[in-house]
Amino acid sequence: MEKLLKEQDVQYIKELFDRDLVDPVELVLFLESEGSDKVTDANSQYLLATEEIAREVSEISDKISLTIYKDDKEKEKEYGVKEISALFIQGKNTDKNVVFYGIPSGHEFSSLLEDIVNVSQGATRLSPASKETARNIKVPVEILVFITPTCPHCPRAVKTAHQLAMENKLIKAAMIEANEFPELSKKYNVYSVPKIVINEKVQFEGALPEDMFINKVLSVVDGS
Amino acid sequence: MNEFLTVPMVKEQEEMTSDILLDMVILGAGPGGLTAGIYAGRSGLNVVILEKLFPGGQIAVSSRIDNYPGFPDGVSGTELVRGMEKQAVKFGARIVMEEAMRIGKEGTLFVVETVGHKKYKTKTIIISTGADPVKLPVPEEEKFRGRGISYCATCDAAFFKEKDVAIVGGGDTAITDALHLTRFANKVIIVHRRSELRAVKALQEEVFANPKIAFQWDSIPSHVVGDEKVDGLEIKNVKTKEKKVLKVNGIFAAIGTIPNSKIVRGVVELDERGFIKTNHNRETSVPGIFAVGDVRDTPLRQVITAAGDGAIAEFSAENYIKSMER
Structure with missing residues (x-):
């Protein structure tokens, strides 16, 4: 496959990683082999490109490793994989709770890079008040963020959800590429992105500022 | 992709x-x-x-x-x-x-x-x-925003594959969005309050030549119809005062x-x-x-x-x- 990242971009990302990465980060990617019933005409290109992106990014820094599981039902169960592809960002402040379902391309590529930096540093960019609120949550929370790669305001929602998960392992946060999973998009009535679904209960659209986003999460937590 | x-x-x-x-x-x-x-x-x-x-x-x-x-x-x-x-x-x-x-x-x-x-x-x-x-001037805007009403055709066009959609407006943005929407939608209806487009000539030629695009001239949106999601757009003809409902699942707005x-x-x-x-x-x-x-x-x-x-x-x-x- 042709390289997806331009040489110039690789240089820029290398500078960023050299400056900002601290501890190792493991990218854990779940795929299926060709011939599996999960690989269709519609998604085979996505799967190839996702693998390529993960590979190219991991090659930019020694601090990033890539583990690929293909057709590994046991590992999928261990990680709680819902869809293929699934790309988990594993490091000291995550535990199988920060994931990208589908290709992290377009504007979401910036979410992937920012996640890697945040996990490597073991720290998020949330405000002190938001961190405190996130850490105080005592019940499991699952946040789904539906996006399209052409949506420029979607990364704000993905980054907020992923950072909340980095602050508290009871929170699972997933980006879902809406075009790649039309069934899921249909199930959750996605007509506009970003669309956020929390614990299957609260749904909203739009890239809300951090404090308003957290209030939506709290509205679910308080109700349970 | x-x-x-x-x-x-x-x-x-x-x-x-x-x-x-x-x-x-x-x-x-x-x-x-x-x-x-x-x-x-x-x-x-x-x-x-x-x-x-x-x-x-x-x-x-x-x-x-x-x-x-x-x-x-x-x-x-x-x-x-x-x-x-x-x-x-x-x-x-x-x-x-x-x-x-x-x-x-x-x-x-x-x-x-x-x-x-x-x-x-x-x-x-x-x-x-x-x-x-500018938000779509209908009473149901808030209810249906994100459930069929959209202000970002590049973000949301893909959710209307094989569906009929309306776009409200007649300027460059509306027409560019309409053309983009034809890549996904079955039919795109342009709802415009005047009898001619304000968009630049080059875009007009492109839009008039596109078989997926239809027009509702002299018309303004009055209501959004639907239960949980958009099922139609009621429009009012500003000249005849006649009202009718367009059967669409998506409404894109580019009205300034x-x-x-x-x-x-x-x-x-x-x-x-x-x-x-x-x-x-x-x-x-x-x-x-x-x-x-x-x-x-x-x-x-x-x-x-x-x-x-x-x-x-x-x-x-x-x-x-x-x-x-x-």
Whole structure:
């Protein structure tokens, strides 16, 4: 496959990683082999490109490793994989709770890079008040963020959800590429992105500022 | 499948120290602000661009721009703005992801305070906060926003594969969006309050030649029909007063913009619609504060006019700084 990242971009990302990465980060990617019933005409290109992106990014820094599981039902169960592809960002402040379902391309590529930096540093960019609120949550929370790669305001929602998960392992946060999973998009009535679904209960659209986003999460937590 | 990868050019906000005196703070990283940033960087000014959501502003959601010189085959808004962003950063402008909240004065200097309570002390300010789309004027707007009503065709077009959609508006943005929507939708109905389009001739020719596009002339939206999601748009003919319901699942709106001038309300003079009044040097009513692009009282709101404004405002700001130091 042709390289997806331009040489110039690789240089820029290398500078960023050299400056900002601290501890190792493991990218854990779940795929299926060709011939599996999960690989269709519609998604085979996505799967190839996702693998390529993960590979190219991991090659930019020694601090990033890539583990690929293909057709590994046991590992999928261990990680709680819902869809293929699934790309988990594993490091000291995550535990199988920060994931990208589908290709992290377009504007979401910036979410992937920012996640890697945040996990490597073991720290998020949330405000002190938001961190405190996130850490105080005592019940499991699952946040789904539906996006399209052409949506420029979607990364704000993905980054907020992923950072909340980095602050508290009871929170699972997933980006879902809406075009790649039309069934899921249909199930959750996605007509506009970003669309956020929390614990299957609260749904909203739009890239809300951090404090308003957290209030939506709290509205679910308080109700349970 | 979209294969482009957006590599962030923005600098870390932690890096910024707010106690140093800046030459220029630019509010908003759209084409106007980024152009001012390029010019300021090249002039060796200490310049910070504050951006609240994402660089690019409204053009970041434009699927295709055909009237920006140098791109004979058109260019996507994302691609164009990425180039501007890189260029501004290359010449030393720092883009910081923070929302400005207040502008204050300290002697001859200005202080820009952000939502996160950071303060930037600066000699000059360029306002390039742009404009937001006008909401669809129907009582059900809030209920159906995100459930079929959308203001971002590039973001949401794919959810209307094989469906019928309406687009309200008749300008360049509406027509560009309509053409983009035909790549996904079964049928695109343009609802326009006049009997002819305001969009440029080249776009009109393209839209009239497209078999997927239909028109409802002299019509304005009156109600959105549906239960949980949009099932139709009721429109009213302004001439005959007749009403009818279009069976559509998506409604896209491109009916003009409202200026993002809240931050300077009470600071600089605005016109009756909220656009910032400027002179030919792009100076506002307050010396040291300049305004560019969609947020100012300009006769034409395009990428190139915003970029041109950015260059002029930066030039004026430099002269202002020189006169301060005299």
